Amino acid sequence: MKDVAARAGVGLKTVSRVVNGEPGVTPDTVQRVQSAIEALGFRRNDSARVLRKGRTASVGLVLEDLADPFYSSLSRAVEEVARDHGSLLFTGSSAEDPEREQELALAFCARRVDGLVIVPASQDHRYLQPEIAAGIAAVFVDRPAEQLEADAVLTDNAGGVREGVTHLIRQGHRRIAFIGDQRRIHTAGERLRGYRETMADAGLPVDESWVSMGPTAAERVQAEVTRMLQGPEPVTAVFAGNNRVSVTALRVLVNQPRPVALVGFDDFELADLLSPAVTVVAQDPARLGRTAAQLLFRRLEGETGPPQRLELSGRLIVRGSGEVAG
Amino acid sequence: MKDVAARAGVGLKTVSRVVNGEPGVTPDTVQRVQSAIEALGFRRNDSARVLRKGRTASVGLVLEDLADPFYSSLSRAVEEVARDHGSLLFTGSSAEDPEREQELALAFCARRVDGLVIVPASQDHRYLQPEIAAGIAAVFVDRPAEQLEADAVLTDNAGGVREGVTHLIRQGHRRIAFIGDQRRIHTAGERLRGYRETMADAGLPVDESWVSMGPTAAERVQAEVTRMLQGPEPVTAVFAGNNRVSVTALRVLVNQPRPVALVGFDDFELADLLSPAVTVVAQDPARLGRTAAQLLFRRLEGETGPPQRLELSGRLIVRGSGEVAG
DNA sequence: CTGAAAGCGCTTACAG
DNA sequence: CTGAAAGCGCTTACAG
Incomplete structure (x- = not known):
């Protein structure tokens, strides 16, 4: 900037004015400064600017x-x-x-x-x-x-889950699994709360073997879903706590002999093209x-x-x- | 920093040394400076630092x-x-x-x-x-x-397309569509080149009605794929120029009475869960x-x-x- | 319309 | 081991 001022034969402040498009400079002067800027390949340094301004x-x-x-x-x-x-x-x-x-x-x-x-x-x-x-x-x-x-x-995580779980209950489900992310994550806790409250409000007992919270790694989710589908009283529906869980759960459900319902939290691309297409509680x-x-x-x-x-x-x-x- | 120096009763440079963990300061002095930093809630301003260093x-x-x-x-x-x-x-x-x-x-x-x-x-x-x-x-x-x-x-866009189109030719396809992104985009041009060269090398003529370049908006792609599937000699396979085209093409193909082959450029999540699962040329x-x-x-x-x-x-x-x- | 001086908050030589 | 001075590249009052 100093060099530009020198070359244009003006003061520092004038260069600053031109660079920032401030008023109060003769067109003639502006012209001279502009040429100097181009000739020298001058580029304003915003770091310095930041230092002065807030x-x-x-x-x-x-x-x-x-x-x-x-x-x-x-x-x-x-x-x-x-x-x-x-x-x-x-x-x-x-x-x-x-x-x-x-x-x-x-x-x-x-x-x-x-x-x-x-x-x-x-x-x-x-x-x-x-x-x-x-x-x-x-x-x-x-x-x-x-x-x-x-x-x-x-x-509104709890509210969203409430909608999804209520939907499953309306279809006649009683044994509904909830597979969520790690408990310490706020959203995971809230969603779990939504599930428990909805079940309670509907007068449905929750068997703790239907609830699984933890990392959303495919291996864990796959193992948990598989486990819940076994035994004499398997779950008939799964609520997936986020999109990663949904996708893994889906892979398991596709290979089941009898159909199992699935509602997932979070929408994801192509959810509508899968068979069955996936019902979700979408966030934006x-x-x-x-x-x-x-x-x-x-x-x-x-x-x-x-x-x-x-x-x-x-x-x-x-x-x-x-x-x-x- | 000035305030910290004053409060600790040391010079500016000493504060700088402590802040940057430079050697050559008595533990005792370090201690005093540290307390001053905490008392004053000092936070180094990296903009100023940047201004001095390169x-x-x-x-x-x-x-x-x-x-x-x-x-x-x-x-x-x-x-x-x-x-x-x-x-x-x-x-x-x-x-x-x-x-x-x-x-x-x-x-x-x-x-x-x-x-x-x-x-x-x-x-x-x-x-x-x-x-x-x-x-x-x-x-x-x-x-x-x-x-x-x-x-x-x-x-290697052209090479990737070559692999995909060759694969389709091997399955017995002769009338293969190519639906790509806007011509001015380098990757789109390269992929089109790969398609043309592969067809030429295989001695297969390309009917210009099989080629469509333009925005990847769903409406356009849908219209083009639909058009290419009509008439007495429809295409029997589609090469999709990128993942957005693949997804839209897929939506059209799913509703066709007879099966049409599809290979897409770019992999995408859940491609393996669709039916049919989508064959792609994957980039990384x-x-x-x-x-x-x-x-x-x-x-x-x-x-x-x-x-x-x-x-x-x-x-x-x-x-x-x-x-x-x- | 224009400019010289001071200062933003740091670091870089340099001297003690 | 420690510090005073100069300067990074700009902008902000202020004066002309």
Whole structure:
């Protein structure tokens, strides 16, 4: 910039004005500065700019796995909102590892992102307290913050499961399995709660052998589903706690002699093309992301007030697998 | 930092040493500085750091659509490599819009990313010349740079299609459709070339009504496949130019009275669970991303030499839909 | 309309 | 082992 000023024979401030398109410069001067910029191949260094101004016009997104279709849709939505607000987006996957979440979030903070959107992996978000105190906005999405009062945008997990399980009960099922993700994950716990409450409300007992919580690795899910289909009183329906469970459960059910009903949490591509097509309780990941990002930018624009918790509802999509009679 | 120094009663440089874990500070002094840091809630500002040091320890990734499973796998792989090198990742979707690609790439450059990984949407990458001259490394992935000599990591698209089409010919098909993406997209052109060459090598004529290039919107693909299945001499097999085309084609084929063979470019989740399961020529998006990112970091570590073009091969996965006899 | 000075928060030589 | 000075490349008041 100094070189540009020298070459154009003007002051530093004038170059700054031209570069930023500020008014109050003679067209003639603008011209001279422009030529100098081109001749020298000048490119403004935004790091220096950031140092002087408060905002960096960037936000950070920490999520579970960028390669998971659910989170990649969410990311894309966050990206669009950030773009609308002139912000760039840092992304990072925590891989469900609390330390990695913290590492990423703090690294983004050290770069002085204006705000963070976080899908929590950690059980304790107090490490963000100093950052938030220093003015970085944080919105949690898909799961709430732990040990920290903060904005959160969630799906009504228990309510969604309630819809799905009620649907199975209406088809005549009594012995309904619930296969979910690890208990410590907030969404998994909420979904399990939805299942238990619905069964209780319908006056149906739950045999603990019908419930299985743990990693969604195919081997585990496959073993559990297989086990539940054996014995004198096998389950006649399966509620799958997320899309990964659904897919694995489906692979098992397809090979069963008698039909078993399936309803899954989360929609997934091609669910309608499978046979039977899969009935699901769909979340809207793009809407989750969009809502969270919009809330974040409202905070950045100065909206104060207590932390908000927004809940989006799930939607039952009937396709066939959930309508197998019990 | 100044405040920390004052409070600890030491010089600025000493604080810097402690913050960066540099040697040459008495444990006693370290202790005092640490307490001051905690008391003041000090957080190092990496923007200032970046301004002094050369590197920003960040890279930018511009791709087509973060929500597309192909690109989200690629992103995740780039992210992992960046992480291994201590770098953060900016991501942005061009949505196949050349201007948006340029906007994103230049915005990343203004933030002084160390390097860029780009899935091109633009037909002219000369706009990056000044950035590259200024020391920003750039590696193109999935598609090569246009009008610019640069590193690129690609799939052997023509070769992959050759494998798939040869497979169909072996099953006895003669009238094989090719439905691809827009012609201006490099990969689409290469795949079409693979199709034409394979047909020619087998001595099979290509009726131009069997070839359709254009947007992968479901409506267009559906109309084209339907059209090709009509008339006295309909096609007996379809080669789908990418995963989106495959899915739509499949929806049409499922409703046909007589079986029609299908081979698709790109693998996709659940392809094996459909009936028939879909035979594909699979790319490895994670490997594309990893390879590109590794090349980028090698450049950043000082590897010189002419631009490289790496080609990964596709892999035919036989599942059923491609084995329908012709 | 234009510019010189001060400062954002750090690091890099350099000196003690 | 420790620190004062200069500077990274910009912007923010302020003065002309």
